[in-house]
Amino acid sequence: MHTTDVVIIGAGPVGLFAAFQAGMLGMRCHIIDALELPGGQCYALYPEKPIYDIPGYPKILAADLIKQLVDQATPFNPVYHLNQRATELITTDNSFIIKTSEELTIQAKVIIIAAGAGAFDFNKPPLTGIELFENKSVFYFIKNRNDFINKKIIIAGGGDSAVDWAISLAEIANKVYLLHRRDKFRAAPESLRQIKQLADAGKITIITGYQLDRLIGSDGYLEAVVVKDLDGNLKTIEAEMLCPFFGLAQTLGPIAEWELQLKSHHIAVTSPHCMTNINGIYAIGDIATFPGKLKLILTGFSDAAQAVHHAYARVFDGKALHFEYSTTKGLPR
Structure with missing residues (x-):
């Protein structure tokens, strides 16, 4: 069994940014994704298609955005479990156990679901x-x-x-x-x-x-x-x-059986922290829904930051988070 602080389900752009945010706060992170490389739909469907609404980039190819996000998270050594899906959730007193389609078992204090439109396969x-x-x-x-x-x-x-x-x-x-x-x-x-x-x-x-x-x-x-x-x-x-x-055949897959509150094939969360109805499980990006939700990569990035900061106290047993800007603290050593 692997033990970590945070399990992120989904290695698309929002999941990758969540791994960076977790690293900035000193959290160990494992990432599960059904594809063989990080990137989600950006990697699978349109790697050479330009994206125009990423702040700071007038235009960036989807593949280049994924490379930048992977590089951004790399200093924190996230552990990738690719070519497999999260299939089973077990809740314990203070943590969760995730099992995958490759019979991998991971125990974590926090789960962040960043699965985009859900599990998908190609038509x-x-x-x-x-x-x-x-x-x-x-x-x-x-x-x-x-x-x-x-x-x-x-x-x-x-x-x-x-x-x-x-x-x-x-x-x-x-x-x-x-x-x-x-x-x-x-x-x-x-x-x-x-x-x-x-x-x-x-x-x-x-x-x-x-x-x-x-x-x-x-x-x-x-x-x-x-x-x-x-x-x-x-x-x-x-x-x-x-x-x-x-195109893709999209479904929530096994996540739909995890007793999460669903709404129109999305996971309902509370704004702004993106907490689901289960304490310690968050949903961010396109898979999450709340009033006024915009399905944009940049709002998914915001979801990731909100969820990770809110999860800090759970990961570190109630310790208060003293917020600092990255320009002040730099990368954790």
């Missing part, structure tokens, strides 16, 4: 044998853009992720096809302008009115993808990579 197309190609030539998110250099790629989907990645990969790929079953895409106007410009220049081929039908290849590596229109007509496209970007 996968219902193609026979697709699991044989996953992580070899079929990818539901992109970890490393350079893996696609000089490749023939099909990107399926009509939202921001599909359009943004088509624009990005067109710079380095041999060929990019953007496949969507409808004529209209659900993406930002500037992205649509760029995608049209690239299509006019022959750098992207847009195929609408078709959907995925069958994969052709062996040993997990694609050779072609068969697509089908609404009339059943088939078309075969040579491709080495397929990226189906069909």
Whole structure:
């Protein structure tokens, strides 16, 4: 069993900032996340998409924001438990025990739930044998853009992720096809302008009115993808990579069974400290709801600071917190 002061569930931007805040107050911290790297949806869905409302950054890519937040928390040595989910909560007299899907057990005095929209998995197309190609030539998110250099790629989907990645990969790929079953895409106007410009220049081929039908290849590596229109007509496209970007299936998962007060698939908390109905458990960021709540990363950062400062007395057995600005005290040694 691991023992720590704080367990943070969720390694998205808000969870990472909570780890920094905990470190600034001398709290040991463990972080649990279902993905294989920190970053949450910023990492999984739009790492190269610019964010415009982070204070101090007129524009910052999502991946760069995550790197900065990881670096900010690193001096405090948070312990990451990735590729697993928090599945079970046990309440004791003065602490909590969290069990994960990888049979890990962590005891802590405080739990901070920063799970964004909740546990999620990628919506996968219902193609026979697709699991044989996953992580070899079929990818539901992109970890490393350079893996696609000089490749023939099909990107399926009509939202921001599909359009943004088509624009990005067109710079380095041999060929990019953007496949969507409808004529209209659900993406930002500037992205649509760029995608049209690239299509006019022959750098992207847009195929609408078709959907995925069958994969052709062996040993997990694609050779072609068969697509089908609404009339059943088939078309075969040579491709080495397929990226189906069909969004996420989101759910609270096991957290919904923890006797927390829920409201419209969110966790109800009291403002400003983001305490749930269970003393010692906080919820911050998009998963938390209270009157006037704004779903912005920057308000999630505020939630994190409020929750961690409020949790100080519980972690340190009633000790009063004497607030100091970071410019005064610097980083704890």
